[in-house]
Amino acid sequence: MLVSRASRAAIAAASAVLLLATSACGSDQPEEANTDTQVRLYGTDGNMQTAYAVELRERAGLLKGMKGTIPLTPLPESFKExxxxxxxxxxxxxxxxxTYDAVVISAxxxxxxxxxxxxxxxxxxxxVTTGGERCEDPNTCLRLARAGQDIEYRGVSLNxxxxxxxxEPATASYATLHFGDQKIDDGKTEFVGAGDESGASTKEPPRGRKPRAGKKGDGAPLVIGGLLPKTGDLALAYPPLAAGAALAIREINAAGGVLxxxxxxxxxxxxxxxxxxxxxxxxxxxNGVHVIIGAAASGISRAVLPDVVAAGRILFSPSNTDAGLTTVDDKNLYFRTAPPDSLQGRALADVILRDGPRKVxxxxxxxxxxxxxxxNVRAELERAGFGADRVRxxxxxxxxxxxxVDFSASAQEIKTYGADAVLIIGFGESLKVITDLADAGVTLRH
Structure with a gap:
């Protein structure tokens, strides 16, 4: 969590009290476990999307009632349009x-x-994100930047x-999503904020350079490259990432471009x-790319970052959440618009605790x-009083x-353990975890 060291102990204690106090939210009392150990499913940003259900085809009903968190700001309908x-x-x-904000900030x-x-x-x-004249769209922000004006960009996700x-963002917004009948039920989505605004940088950036009349900036045009999951385990997430990047490029160029x-x-x-x-x-x-937008997965960014740094390029991810990337040796060339998992762990634990589980x-x-x-989730559950015997x-x-993925043996282990809450942290491949649980005779609560 991005707060001062002096306040960490107090926040940890307060969080434990808050999590315990909210364990009955959504109902008057925590639900008692059924004798057949019905299991509630929980997910994260890698699997809480309608496309996840589509991949299950005729078994999509297994997801009904699954809920989880994703880093998400309430999106204006105009942005979706x-x-x-x-x-x-x-x-x-x-x-x-x-993704949109990462491209705009780079420009x-x-x-x-x-x-x-x-x-x-x-x-x-x-x-670009701190301490200047506030602006909220590429046209206004680029006009100020061309005049050499220090700006404070507030976009769609960074607001x-x-x-x-x-x-990386000092604060974050998380959404709690619910699967309904084979798709995310938007009517049940809830939003909660996390982080500390005081964690934002107060350092002064170099003074902006106002181009001379009739002169272009050095090295123009700016070339931005995608490093997004068109294929692989995160291919389900590609369409919105690609759309965000394409929209940003279109609106930047409609505003006169860069340099x-x-x-x-x-x-x-x-x-x-x-x-x-x-x-x-x-x-x-x-091919002379200056800024690379991606990778989508934290592990992939870790793998390519040494190559990017060695080439003197920028890696700017819209979706990396691995908290360890905050301190990675990046020679100040790695950035992200997604918040670290140190913030999401608390939000996920809260969602699980609201249902009053016995074993997780x-x-x-x-x-x-x-x-x-x-x-991160385990540590938050521990703060709420869950000992090692209650978390597997x-x-x-x-x-x-x-x-x-072959999860059949672990599915049997979960059944024997008697968990009544199962959190799945994965990408598209984690669908096999759910089907293996069902095939092992685990009753999924809907």
Whole structure:
């Protein structure tokens, strides 16, 4: 949590009291476990989307009643309508706003830097979100930046506070989503804020460079490359990410572009796979890309970041949540618009505790994202009084290529353990966890 050290102990104590006090929210009393140990399912941003149900086809009913959290700001209907002009088939909006903001912030930073040199752009990125004249759209913000005016961008996802010194949001908004009949029931969505506005950076960025009349900025045009999951375990999340990036590029260029020229976009796949992502990064570097938007998964960003840094480029992810990335050695070239999981762990634990479970199983994808968030949730449950005998931690290896996850043995372990709450932290591949639970005779509560 991004707060001062002096307040951490007090916040931890207060959080434990709050979580215990809210364990009965949504009903007058915590629900008593059924004798057949019915299990409630919970999810995270990697699996709380309608496309997840579509993949289950005739077994989509297994998801009914599943709920979980995702980093999500209430999205204006006008923003959704603009996204649908890019992709009329869009049904999910997960990380679309974060992607849009990442592209816009990159463009504004380049305009203020007066150059497409990535290290100079990087020096402006945090400052674009703090301490200047507030603006909320590319047209207004670019006009101010062209005049050399310090700005404070407030976009769709970044609307409460700016970035920390580490280049990530100081605050976050989370949505609690509920699966209804084979899709997310938007009518039940709830929003809660997290983080501390005082964590935003107070450092002064370099003074913006006002271009001379008739002169373009150094190195224009600005070239931005995608490193998004067109394929792989996170392919379900690709449409809203791609739509957010495309909308941002379109609106930036409609506002006159950056440094006197339209911003160029170079598409690229991260494949939810380190080898695929590394190949894309190498291609982007060879093609003169200055800023890379992605990767989608935290583990993929960790894998490619050394290559990006060595090439002197910027990696700007709209969806990385691994808390460990806050302190990664990035030579100040890594940024993200998604909040770290240290904030989401508390929100997830609260959602689970509201239903009054006796035993909780936390199933996580075995990578930095899955195991990191698993530990954050476990720690929050511990603060709420759940000892080791009431929480079971399990992991699974992410599948290689088209291989499916085999969770059958762990499903039997959960059944024997008697968990009445199962949190699943994973991507599209985690569907197999749910079907294996059902096939093991675990009764899923709807």
């Amino acid at each position: 603009r996204l649908r002009t890019v992709d009329p088939k869009l049904t999910d909006y997960l990380y679309s706003a974060e 504004l930073a380049a305009q203020l830097a007066g150059t497409t040199e990535p290290t100079e752009i990087a020096k402006q990125i945090v400052g 409460r506070a700016g970035f920390t010194d580490a280049g 006197g020229e339209p911003v160029a976009w170079v598409d690229g796949d991260d494949g939810t796979n380190p080898e695929t992502a590394k190949a894309t990064v190498a291609s982007h570097v060879a 199983a936390i199933v996580a994808r075995k990578d930095s994202y899955g195991e990191g968030l698993q530990e 931690l399990l992991t699974y290896e992410p599948p290689a290529d088209t291989q499916a």
